[in-house]
Amino acid sequence: MNSRRLISSGSWLVRKLCTATSEKAKIKAAVAAASPMRNRLYPRLSALAATGGTVSEALNDFIMEGKKIRKDELGRCVKELRKYRRYQHALDIMDWMERRNLHLSHVDHAIRLDLIAKTKGIDAAENYLSALPPSAKNQLTYGALLNCYCNNLMKDKASSLFQKMDELRFTNNTLPFNNLMCLYMRLGQPEKVPELVDELKLRNIPRCRFTYVVWMQSYANLNDIEGVERVLEELAQDSEDKCTWTTYNNLAAIYVKAGLFEKAEACLKKLEKDMMPRQREAYHFLISLYAGTSNLAEVHRVWEALKRAFSTVTNTSYLVMVQALVKLKDLEGLKKCFEEWESSCSAYDIRLATSTIRGYLSGDLIEEAELVLGNAMKRSKGPFHKVRELFMVYFLEKCQFDLALQHVEAVVSEMGDWRPAPETITAFFDYFMKERDVDAAEEFCRILKSKNGLDSNAYHLLLKTYVAAGKVAPDMRRRLEVDGIQLSQELQDLLVNVCRE
Incomplete structure (x- = not known):
């Protein structure tokens, strides 16, 4: 059976997964000494993710060069870093401000509390609020903690804090209710x-x-x-x-999800006629929602309108259009759109290649999909594991195990920390169950275990493979206990069949 290749090369795969490490990205000189960016603070702070320096060093060096740092400028840097989820660096700025005895406003305390929750956890955020002077324990800081509780789905704590805020008369606006x-x-x-x-x-x-x-x-x-x-x-x-635009955009999305396409399109027409902002995102929403109503003609019309409205078409715009064409299975339009982007893009975006390959594979255009992957590997550094998993799933569904395994071996060679997506794992076990191949399933589990990917779902699929093959594994219950797998009722039912002598 073809799946024996997985067994014969299994030990190699495990060793490769355990020892391979992804090649460290080469750090460019993000802030060259001669660059005018040296005179601006945010580019230096933004570059820390690449250079590995600290916020304190960057700020202190800036001052040592004779430059002044204004508090409002630091606030803008914090805002930008939060936008890009650089929470630790944003918090480091606020910590530096405190050490420099810069006055922190009530808004600053609320922002800092949120950053502490994101970087150090809820307990640390609670301690920060407790340590604030009474004047700083106000609607803003309590509201920030409430937001943290809600984001972390801490219902009891959120309800208790809301009640306390209510007693303190801090609930006189919509924000805590919205949370x-x-x-x-x-x-x-x-x-x-x-x-x-x-x-x-x-x-x-x-x-x-x-x-x-x-x-x-x-x-x-x-x-x-x-x-x-x-x-x-x-x-x-x-x-x-x-x-506003947002109101009707959400309404149109609701209609699309409910399958009320006529109402959705009427809503979209109203949007476009009366409220259309001159923003790329507005066109993106229209394209995606018209794709949701299966209206290919409108998707192409809005796409052409977008290209007329802006002198340049971004990678994000092309990605939205490609995803819409994949959804509508317009493979001819997909090919034209992707080739248009590929021939003119200044920065290769692997997401576009991945979405295009997904569309080609859905239409069994395997040669076209492989050509896209080949070009992507020439023009991009990847990573390619997501796109290779698309090929794995495709070949497994076609019962072409050898070809799926080629992509497994390629991913293992390209990156050592690969953990397959849940749908990829399911596709492999579906194949093993169909072929009743317990040995190959066990070898695949060893690969998953080598990267801490052998969870309860994988064990569930393994047990189903045993049942499909009519085979037993008397030590399976012990294996589950050793690996710390909690036994659901379904797992227990499967174990009854698999563990019998």
Whole structure:
């Protein structure tokens, strides 16, 4: 059987996965001494991710060069670093400010608390708030901690803190209510959102745009389209200024998800006619939502409108269009769009190649897909594991195990820390079950275990392979215990068949 290749090369794969390390990226001189960027603070701080220096060193060097650092400039740097999720560097700036005895405002304390939660954990954020002087324990800092609780789905702590804020009269605006609404949405309890809106009404607190958007989405999650439309009517009566592009974009997305394509397209037409901002993102939303309604003609029309509206078309715009064409299975249009981008792009984006390959493979255009991969490997440093996994899944579904294994070997050679995506793991085990090949499944599990990827889901699939093959493994229960796998009811049921003597 072809899958014996996995067994014969299995020990090599395990050794390779355990010992290979990805090649360290070469650090460019991000801030050359002669560059005018040396006179600006943010480029130096931004470059620290590549240079490996510290924030304190960068700030101190800047001052030693005779340059002044204004507090508002530091604030802008913190804002930019947060935007790019460089939370530790942003926190380091605020720590440096404190050491320099720069006054931290209430807003600064709230931002710092949020950064501490993101870098050091909730306990550290709680301790920071406790240590603040009474004047700094206000609506902003309590609100920041509430936001942290909600982001981390800590329902009990969020509810308790909200009650305390209520007692301190810190809940006289929509922000804390919005935080709780988002928490309930993420916890799968959308029915609680209208209750919070009723409380806002009871307290005569004006609803903001975001409140209306979450409120609409809560009814959508409850499959209550009439409820969504009632919220829209109330929003229109409340204030026309709150009926924005974002409002109708979200409404159109709700209609698309509900399969109400006529309503969705009517909404999109209104957007384009009355509220269309001159932003690339607006065109991106239109393209994606028209793809959701399966309207290929409108997708192409908006795409041409985007290209007329902007002198340059970004990689992100091409990616949105490629993904839309893949969704609509317009392989001819996909080929034209990708080749147009590939021939003119200044920076090769592996995401575009990956999406295009996904589209080609869905249409069994294997030669075209392999050609894209070959060109991508010439023009990009990767990583290529995601695109190779697409080939693995494709070949496994076609029962061409040898070809799938070639891509496994290639990924192992290219990077040592590869952990397959869940859908890739499922595809391998589906093949093993179909072939009733327990030996190959066990070898694949050894590969997963070498990179800490042998979890309860993988064991579940392994046990199903044993059942499909009609084979037993008396020591399986002990293996699960050694690997710390918690036994769900389904796993226990499978073990009854697999562990029998």
